[in-house]
Amino acid sequence: MTGTDDPAERSSSPAGADKAALDTVGAPPSGGAEAAGPARPRWVSQVLRWGAIGLSLVLVGTLGYLWYDSRLPSSYSVMSMGYADYGGGFVPAGGHQHAGGVSVATLTGPASGTPAVSMSLTARAGTVTLASGEKVSGYTLNGSSPGPEIRATVGDLVQVDLVNESVPDGVALHWHGVRVPNAEDGVAGVTQDAVPIGGRHTYRFQVLDAGTYWYHSHQVSHEQVKGGLFGALVVLPPGSSSGPDVVAQVHTYDGRRTVQGATGERRIVAAAGVATRVRVVNTDNGPLRVSVAGAPYRVLAVDGHDLHSPGPVVDQGLSIAAGGRADLEVTPPAGGGGAVRVDLGAGSSLVLGPSGAAVPAAATPASLLDLLSYGTPGPVPLDTSRFDRDFSLTIDRWPGFVDGRPGLFWTMNGHLYPDVPMFMVREGDMVRMTIKNDSGEVHPMHLHGHTALVLSRDGVAASGSPWWTDSLDVDEGETYVIAFRADNPGIWMDHCHNLPHAADGMVAHLAYEGYTTPYVIGGNADNEPE
Numbered sequence: 001m002t003g004t005d006d007p008a009e010r011s012s013s014p015a016g017a018d019k020a021a022l023d024t025v026g027a028p029p030s031g032g033a034e035a036a037g038p039a040r041p042r043w044v045s046q047v048l049r050w051g052a053i054g055l056s057l058v059l060v061g062t063l064g065y066l067w068y069d070s071r072l073p074s075s076y077s078v079m080s081m082g083y084a085d086y087g088g089g090f091v092p093a094g095g096h097q098h099a100g101g102v103s104v105a106t107l108t109g110p111a112s113g114t115p116a117v118s119m120s121l122t123a124r125a126g127t128v129t130l131a132s133g134e135k136v137s138g139y140t141l142n143g144s145s146p147g148p149e150i151r152a153t154v155g156d157l158v159q160v161d162l163v164n165e166s167v168p169d170g171v172a173l174h175w176h177g178v179r180v181p182n183a184e185d186g187v188a189g190v191t192q193d194a195v196p197i198g199g200r201h202t203y204r205f206q207v208l209d210a211g212t213y214w215y216h217s218h219q220v221s222h223e224q225v226k227g228g229l230f231g232a233l234v235v236l237p238p239g240s241s242s243g244p245d246v247v248a249q250v251h252t253y254d255g256r257r258t259v260q261g262a263t264g265e266r267r268i269v270a271a272a273g274v275a276t277r278v279r280v281v282n283t284d285n286g287p288l289r290v291s292v293a294g295a296p297y298r299v300l301a302v303d304g305h306d307l308h309s310p311g312p313v314v315d316q317g318l319s320i321a322a323g324g325r326a327d328l329e330v331t332p333p334a335g336g337g338g339a340v341r342v343d344l345g346a347g348s349s350l351v352l353g354p355s356g357a358a359v360p361a362a363a364t365p366a367s368l369l370d371l372l373s374y375g376t377p378g379p380v381p382l383d384t385s386r387f388d389r390d391f392s393l394t395i396d397r398w399p400g401f402v403d404g405r406p407g408l409f410w411t412m413n414g415h416l417y418p419d420v421p422m423f424m425v426r427e428g429d430m431v432r433m434t435i436k437n438d439s440g441e442v443h444p445m446h447l448h449g450h451t452a453l454v455l456s457r458d459g460v461a462a463s464g465s466p467w468w469t470d471s472l473d474v475d476e477g478e479t480y481v482i483a484f485r486a487d488n489p490g491i492w493m494d495h496c497h498n499l500p501h502a503a504d505g506m507v508a509h510l511a512y513e514g515y516t517t518p519y520v521i522g523g524n525a526d527n528e529p530e
Contacts, residue, residue: 074523076520077519077521078509078521083415085413088389089425101514102514104491105517109181114157115157115204119150120160122143122163123195128145128228131263132264136256138228141231146230146231146260154209154237155208159202160173163199163200164198165198169526170195170196170219171229172187172192173215173216175233176213182488185449187218189520191519192519193523193527207235212325214232215230216283218529221529230249232279246278250280250281250284268350269354269355270352270353270354278329278342280342286442287444290344291318292341293360294333295338302325303469305451305469308465309376316367317365321471322471336353338358339353372460372462373463384432388431391433392436397439398414401416407504422511425510428485429486435482437478446472446493447510448492448493449488449510451468494507494510507530
């Protein structure tokens, strides 16, 4: 027997393999375990081929329809977008109807009277010169950024004349956290038209609540606020004495973190043993983590509202939501030997103390102060035992199309912009809203024209000072329940204050029954609120 007669040897031999392969060409199947199956009929192959083509056409057609259906018209009203959510409350005859309603343009501040505070703000596009001398491209108000600080006292009539000298997209000013009449809210396409180059718009409103607030553009806001169109508004209580009081607006210009427009360490001369109020304003798009070294501190107020019996804080930081504010009380140590350092992240800080005082190193606390339990309970002017409206807002993220753009977009109650909720209320309603975040990122939710009371987080009831907020960070996996009274008629935005998120459609509205707006998004004014 030769080697080629051995089956094992034949299968391992290249020559044998070639011969075996040749021997099987054209040979019918033997029906054994290793034999090929019967040939597929031609009609089966054709059916499979045409089925695949048909499936592809259906898929392409569906995607094409979704693309086409998502495109926004050149102008549209917020009154016609989305769907009405009545929160289990009264539904008017005909449902989501606003035709013939009261125009928000009539909901202005006092038309007469001499303003106690009057200011003209001129918006320009160009170069921003930081306090450190660095120059970045952006926008200024009266030649600087931050813009001029506005200070008023509760009850004052404030008048601000906004002039657009050179901002090409137009401009509008929103008074963040301030309870103004709806026509003064400064949202392009909702409460006014954007002010074009060469145009002017006058805001008049009476300030009702003491606290720390700010103003910023609400036209192409994700670009204009980032570029520098903002400033602080401080409202003092009646008869307040002017103790040490410092505003610390934190803003990042082109990657440079600043405090009041200055990079690095900013020093403020402060007497030893004397408390200073530091009004921290987060003008950026993400949470701001604040820590204090050199002495304990207290959180006096959040979002313009004083806390009840706030105690000293040691070895804990504080997180401030985008758009949010916190008033800190810091006291340089008695004796004059040291200063207090308020660290604001990314190498920026505020140092308060006598000239030449030793500056402590930046603190790195491992934990954050929980405002849900900080302070002690106090009086609340809301009846939270009953509600006229009970809304739910679930934030998520899904693939889809927004204005013809494919991507992974934020959803509100499962809907992509512009099919977003319109939360419907009547004046006087008590409102409860449950906000749940399943999106994978933190979202600073900002409701215009109202201040909400935090009732609970993840099922745990608030147990400290009443926590009033207008800019609330809702982190991934968190659920907050908040309450407010519907006492400021109009059409109000309710959106994420991470402004690029809002520009990608994370926007809803709170609408009062019987009110409408004559303004449109887009249109001749090119209104683009986010």
